[in-house]
Amino acid sequence: MAHTIKEKQQLLARLRRIRGQIEAIEHALEEERGCEVIMQQIASVRGAIAGFMAEVVEDHVRTHLVDTTSFPKALNQEATEQLIAVIRTYLK
Template identity: 55%
Template structure:
């Protein structure tokens, strides 16, 4: 959890941006905006949340599972990097 505390400021900034996107979605629904525009807002919220999830999961892997930059086992380090890349791709 200490790594989250170190990254607290940028994580909170991301969350505030997501809150702004949610508020825009709420306003769009209140204003009875067209469904295509609402779907675009929902997609942007989903992308922002996935980006936040990717960042936290990557930090979790690096701090609690294996840090590819410092692991002496090259195969294990390569596996961790591959896992991180898969997460980035999947949550894109």
């Protein structure tokens, strides 16, 4: 996946932030924080993972599926944006 190599530093930085969020959940459990705090942190991690997945999928679509230079019969720009919007909505 060439696009993941090109965006490697951004993707790694995002994963490191997610790792920090997961570590915060671990600390909250160790400190016996309330369920509501832990559930909020879990929801934040879930959203961060979904956003990460959406970014990788969007880059994949743009790079491998709809690049009209490489694939002359690829989806047009409007169809591409519609597909990406559906993917982002699904991953929320």
